[in-house]
Amino acid sequence: MKTIVKHRLFWPVVALVALIAINTIARPQFILITVRNGELYGALIDILRNSAPLMLVALGMTIVIATRGIDLSVGAIMAVSGAVALTIIDASSEPGSLGTVLVALAVALLVALVLGVWNGFLVAVVGIQPIIATLVLMLAGRGVALLITEGFITTVNSGPYEFIATGYLIGLPFAFLISLAAIATIALVERRTALGVLTEAVGINPEASRLAGVRARGIVFSAYAVSGLLAGMAGIIYSSNIRAADANAAGLFIELYAILAVVLGGTSLMGGKFTIAGTVIGVLTIQTLEATILFLGVPSAQSPVFFALVVIIVVLVQSPRLHRWGRRAISTAGSRSRSDAGDRAGVAS
Amino acid sequence: MTKSLELEPRRADARSRYATFMSRRASLMPTFAAVAILIVLLISAQARFPKFLSPGNLSALLLDNAYLVVLAVGLTFVILTGGIDLSVGSVMAFTGILGASLLAQGMPAGIVVPIMLVSGALIGLLIGVLVHYFDVQPFIASLAGLFLARGLAFVVSLSSIRVEDPAVLWLQRTRFQVAGWYITPTGIIALVAVAIAAYVLLWTRFGRTVYAIGGGEQSARLMGLNVARTKVMVYVISGVCGGLAGLLLTAYSGAGYPRNGIGTELDAIAAVVIGGTLLSGGTGYVLGSLIGVLVYGTIKKVISFMGAEQAWTQIIIGALLLLFIVVQRVIVTRSQRRR
Numbered sequence: 001m002k003t004i005v006k007h008r009l010f011w012p013v014v015a016l017v018a019l020i021a022i023n024t025i026a027r028p029q030f031i032l033i034t035v036r037n038g039e040l041y042g043a044l045i046d047i048l049r050n051s052a053p054l055m056l057v058a059l060g061m062t063i064v065i066a067t068r069g070i071d072l073s074v075g076a077i078m079a080v081s082g083a084v085a086l087t088i089i090d091a092s093s094e095p096g097s098l099g100t101v102l103v104a105l106a107v108a109l110l111v112a113l114v115l116g117v118w119n120g121f122l123v124a125v126v127g128i129q130p131i132i133a134t135l136v137l138m139l140a141g142r143g144v145a146l147l148i149t150e151g152f153i154t155t156v157n158s159g160p161y162e163f164i165a166t167g168y169l170i171g172l173p174f175a176f177l178i179s180l181a182a183i184a185t186i187a188l189v190e191r192r193t194a195l196g197v198l199t200e201a202v203g204i205n206p207e208a209s210r211l212a213g214v215r216a217r218g219i220v221f222s223a224y225a226v227s228g229l230l231a232g233m234a235g236i237i238y239s240s241n242i243r244a245a246d247a248n249a250a251g252l253f254i255e256l257y258a259i260l261a262v263v264l265g266g267t268s269l270m271g272g273k274f275t276i277a278g279t280v281i282g283v284l285t286i287q288t289l290e291a292t293i294l295f296l297g298v299p300s301a302q303s304p305v306f307f308a309l310v311v312i313i314v315v316l317v318q319s320p321r322l323h324r325w326g327r328r329a330i331s332t333a334g335s336r337s338r339s340d341a342g343d344r345a346g347v348a349s
Numbered sequence: 350m351t352k353s354l355e356l357e358p359r360r361a362d363a364r365s366r367y368a369t370f371m372s373r374r375a376s377l378m379p380t381f382a383a384v385a386i387l388i389v390l391l392i393s394a395q396a397r398f399p400k401f402l403s404p405g406n407l408s409a410l411l412l413d414n415a416y417l418v419v420l421a422v423g424l425t426f427v428i429l430t431g432g433i434d435l436s437v438g439s440v441m442a443f444t445g446i447l448g449a450s451l452l453a454q455g456m457p458a459g460i461v462v463p464i465m466l467v468s469g470a471l472i473g474l475l476i477g478v479l480v481h482y483f484d485v486q487p488f489i490a491s492l493a494g495l496f497l498a499r500g501l502a503f504v505v506s507l508s509s510i511r512v513e514d515p516a517v518l519w520l521q522r523t524r525f526q527v528a529g530w531y532i533t534p535t536g537i538i539a540l541v542a543v544a545i546a547a548y549v550l551l552w553t554r555f556g557r558t559v560y561a562i563g564g565g566e567q568s569a570r571l572m573g574l575n576v577a578r579t580k581v582m583v584y585v586i587s588g589v590c591g592g593l594a595g596l597l598l599t600a601y602s603g604a605g606y607p608r609n610g611i612g613t614e615l616d617a618i619a620a621v622v623i624g625g626t627l628l629s630g631g632t633g634y635v636l637g638s639l640i641g642v643l644v645y646g647t648i649k650k651v652i653s654f655m656g657a658e659q660a661w662t663q664i665i666i667g668a669l670l671l672l673f674i675v676v677q678r679v680i681v682t683r684s685q686r687r688r
Binding site for chain 1: 433475479482483484485486488489490492493494495496497499500501503504507607611615618619622628629658659660661662663664666667668670671674675678
């Protein structure tokens with residue numbers, strides 16, 4: 001029992017299960033999953049589908065945070081990749097053809113990868129603090145996206161492109177399958193090879209790991225490249241979902257939610273130890289919380305208040321000072337009961 | 350021959366004096382660079398648009414960005430201690446809409462304005478307590494502040510509220526004019542905020558503690574400085590500045606709007622960095638932040654003069670930020686090598 005409680009995924013899982021339980025008590029159909037024409041429907045399936053962009057971004061953010069970095073530019077990269085993809089489709093004579101869409105996807109992902117590489121270059125090669133290095137792209141990226149869409153919200157009507165966010169495959173939302181594939185790939189690469197351990201080593205002490213022969217620079221570099229690529233995929237799913245490229249609104253605040261998901265999952269922002277499963281749970285918790293808040297009839301604009309309270313509770317629970325207070329409270333309670341027992345023993349004798 | 354002999358040592362003397370100045374005042378370099386960029390920007394804008402350097406246009410430069418100046422002033426304190434405050438834009442939106450809502454309910458401005466400042470201060474206090482007493486990273490603590498303030502802004506009102514209060518509108522409508530130059534009370538408030546901040550940072554015990562914490566928190570503590578109070582105070586100051594900026598923006602736009610200032614925290618951070626304050630803390634000047642905001646405002650103005658898209662503002666600000674970061678990086682590595 002104690003090992004289960006001590007496991008670092010214990011509290012994140014408890015939070016998620018509690019949230020689902022509260023929702024199910026409030027409205028039993030929440031947990032219901034129905035099958036229509038061989039496709040799964042239900043509130044939980046919606047949560048899985050809607051979580052895809054945040055999941056992709058949060059996975060990249062986990063890797064970056066593991067190297068003791070942070071990537072603020074993911075929202076801007078999302079805006080750029082969506083803008084690139086939709087502009088290509090919009091300009092083509094056959095927006096509905098699969099070939100056009102594939103070309104658009106390839107170019108958009110390539111651009112996102114280049115932006116990620118740019119971040120990696122600034123952090124790993126030039127040696128700028130990650131928060132500042134990615135701030136540059138965060139500021140400039142939306143400007144670039146606005147230039148690509150020429151300041152308009154580009155809308156398209158393309159069947160294959162819409163399929164990415166709203167389509168179904170083997171009974172599951174296609175967007176969820178994309179995020180599942182990303183989770184599996186990253187978990188395999190980071191956990192079944194030595195790369196994960198090396199990433200943690202770099203995050204714990206970049207200088208020491210470099211001296212120990214780890215190619216720290218390359219690992220940091222590729223972390224940002226991966227984060228950029230995943231953000232590009234997220235941007236494509238987002239733009240496919242709303243069928244439009246909105247340079248200002250795409251991925252707004254997503255970097256903050258992604259960081260929140262990583263922290264909720266139990267990965268420390270100080271770098272080093274990271275957990276992919278924790279991030280997945282963190283993303284699902286955020287998405288479920290969002291669904292709950294909407295269900296409560298709170299306007300979605302006001303939901304940040306709830307997220308703020310969640311962040312404050314989570315950071316307080318993690319804070320060392322509170323742990324000290326907790327230990328002191330337990331030990332004083334323990335000694336008091338012991339002295340009580342002693343008194344009673346004295347009376348008895 | 351003799352002449353050149355005489356000249357030679359003097360030139361070397363000037364060079365060594367320059368080198369000494371540079372080594373002692375390396376921290377001023379980014380701020381000088383910002384001033385240089387501002388001057389180049391203004392001159393080239395004047396060359397392109399003959400009316401650019403008119404007194405009216407330059408006066409408007411300060412007034413249009415008064416709220417950003419106040420935010421940058423507060424943020425300078427936080428960044429000097431090595432922290433960061435992402436909440437400033439949201440706090441400004443929250444206090445702005447709160448003020449507009451209270452005024453619309455008939456409360457006098459004399460009560461509403463203090464309420465705005467205090468509510469900004471309370472959010473700052475929350476962030477400061479989280480940062481110092483619970484060891485939360487400033488980034489995360491102020492992120493919580495951002496979400497809280499933005500959400501609260503929408504709790505107050507989902508749509509914009511017009512301000513009819515004469516006292517608040519007076520702040521923007523009154524113009525003190527001298528030969529084409531003019532200044533409004535909002536501009537004066539912004540400049541007074543800069544002046545007070547500059548005085549506090551340079552000549553008070555509190556200001557020196559702020560720099561000491563940025564230089565090294567552990568050593569500041571060992572020196573017996575009151576690190577706890579100072580660290581919490583900088584976030585409170587930033588919160589109060591957010592509240593004041595809310596007032597200025599509400600007066601400027603004549604309304605409170607909960608969507609105000611999305612992303613303004615980044616503009617403010619960019620302005621502070623362009624002004625020469627190191628994000629690692631310990632080095633920087635509040636006057637530099639004023640220059641940073643003016644650089645930002647000038648770029649915005651030039652782009653609107655050119656009739657180009659707003660997109661270019663963001664790209665140029667990003668590029669400028671990068672330039673300054675690289676300059677800072679070079680300075681830091683140099684000063685480390687010297688040690």
